[in-house]
Every structure is written in structure tokens, then in C-alpha cells.
Amino acid sequence: MGLSQTKRQSILVQFVRGIYTLEAAKSKEKPMGSTEMSVNSIMLPEHYEERGTLDLKKDKKSGFAIQLVFISIVVLMVVLARWFEFPIHSTWSTAVSILATVGMAIAYIMVHELTHGIAIRYFSGVRADYFFRFPFVCTGSKAFFNKASFISIALAPVVLWGIVLIMLLLVLSPDYFLSMYILIGLNFAGAAGDYVQAYAISKLPSSALIQDDGKQSRVFLAR
Numbered sequence: 701m702g703l704s705q706t707k708r709q710s711i712l713v714q715f716v717r718g719i720y721t722l723e724a725a726k727s728k729e730k731p732m733g734s735t736e737m738s739v740n741s742i743m744l745p746e747h748y749e750e751r752g753t754l755d756l757k758k759d760k761k762s763g764f765a766i767q768l769v770f771i772s773i774v775v776l777m778v779v780l781a782r783w784f785e786f787p788i789h790s791t792w793s794t795a796v797s798i799l800a801t802v803g804m805a806i807a808y809i810m811v812h813e814l815t816h817g818i819a820i821r822y823f824s825g826v827r828a829d830y831f832f833r834f835p836f837v838c839t840g841s842k843a844f845f846n847k848a849s850f851i852s853i854a855l856a857p858v859v860l861w862g863i864v865l866i867m868l869l870l871v872l873s874p875d876y877f878l879s880m881y882i883l884i885g886l887n888f889a890g891a892a893g894d895y896v897q898a899y900a901i902s903k904l905p906s907s908a909l910i911q912d913d914g915k916q917s918r919v920f921l922a923r
């Protein structure tokens with residue numbers, strides 16, 4: 701009202717320019733990599749150096765946390781099953797039930813690791829490495845990930861398969877209930893290591909880059 705079209709446009713242009721200049725000034729003030737999230741990379745940027753490693757299997761505190769989380773989830777699932785009187789009876793014979801559950805559990809473990817691998821590929825553009833570390837399958841990569849990507853890779857399988865398995869539990873015939881329920885337990889309790897790893901990484905400074913070869917995580921920070 702009261703302003704001509706061109707006048708309004710020029711005010712808008714000035715306003716947008718103002719924001720840009722302000723943003724540019726802010727980003728110049730920030731020292732390299734101190735508060736901004738770093739970018740995923742195949743090569744370690746020159747100004748980064750290794751600051752430590754995290755081996756969940758060797759570190760006693762994380763090992764204890766993983767066991768505690770695992771047991772708590774198993775106990776919770778057993779309590780829920782009893783509380784809600786879930787239909788755990790099947791028309792299948794015991795042998796068929798056991799075979800079906802073991803088969804599905806093995807398939808689940810493969811698919812869980814594959815999901816980490818697909819997330820690694822998505823965030824790095826490079827194929828993940830898979831290997832056996834009996835009795836586990838491990839997934840790793842040589843790429844360097846920022847915190848957000850690393851946490852997404854760690855939690856992708858438990859979130860995705862948690863949703864899929866709960867939906868299957870609701871739609872499949874009651875014959876599958878116990879097997880599906882055990883699989884859901886495996887999904888949420890078996891990811892204890894993934895939660896603890898995601899938690900440990902979330903405590904790092906935002907400029908951190910993390911490389912995980914499937915055995916241990918190496919943490920790099922800007923110099």
C-alpha cells in the first residue's frame with residue numbers, strides 16, 4: 701500500500717542482500733571447522749588429525765552399557781508379552797517354529813548389515829566393506845563421515861526394520877507372531893551396540909570426522 705511495485709521490489713532486493721552479507725560475515729568470523737558440521741569425504745582433509753579410537757568390544761564402559769541396554773530390552777519385551785498376553789501359540793510344530801525363527805534371524809542379521817552398507821554408500825558414494833568376525837557380520841568403510849551421517853548410518857537398520865517388522869507383526873497370521881516377536885526383540889536389543897556407538901559419537905565436537913572399518917572407530921578433529 702502506498703509503495704510502487706518497483707519501490708517494493710528494490711526494498712526486497714536490499715533486504716535479501718542484507719541477509720547474504722550478514723551470513724557471509726558470520727561465516728568469516730567462524731574459525732575453520734569449530735562449530736560447523738564437516739563434510740563427508742573419501743580423503744581425510746589436510747587440517748585434520750587423529751584424536752582417538754573407539755572400540756566397543758574392547759572398551760569396558762561401552763561393553764557394559766551395551767550389555768545393560770541389551771538385557772533391559774529383552775526383559776521389557778518378555779514383560780510386555782506376558783502383560784498383554786500376546787498370542788504366542790502357533791499351529792506350527794516346535795521344530796518348524798525353531799527352524800523358521802532361526803532362518804529369519806539369520807536373514808535379519810544379513811539385512812541389518814546390508815542396511816548399514818546401503819546407508820554408507822548413500823552418504824559416501826563408495827561401496828561398504830563386509831566381512832565375517834565370527835559369529836558376527838561386520839560392515840565398515842574407509843570413508844570419513846561427519847557426526848550426522850555417522851549417527852544416521854548407525855541407526856538406519858534399527859529404525860527401518862523396527863517399523864517394517866512391527867507392521868508385519870500386525871498383518872501376518874498369528875502363526876508368525878512368536879517368530880516375528882523374537883525378530884523384533886533381535887532388532888531392538890541386537891542394536892544395543894549401534895545405540896551406544898551413536899551416543900558416543902553424538903558427544904564429539906561438531907567438526908569431527910569419523911572412520912569406522914567395522915572393527916573400531918577412529919575419530920579425527922580439525923587442528
Ligand SMILES: [Zn+2]
Nearest residue numbers: 812857891894
Ligand atoms: Zn547394526
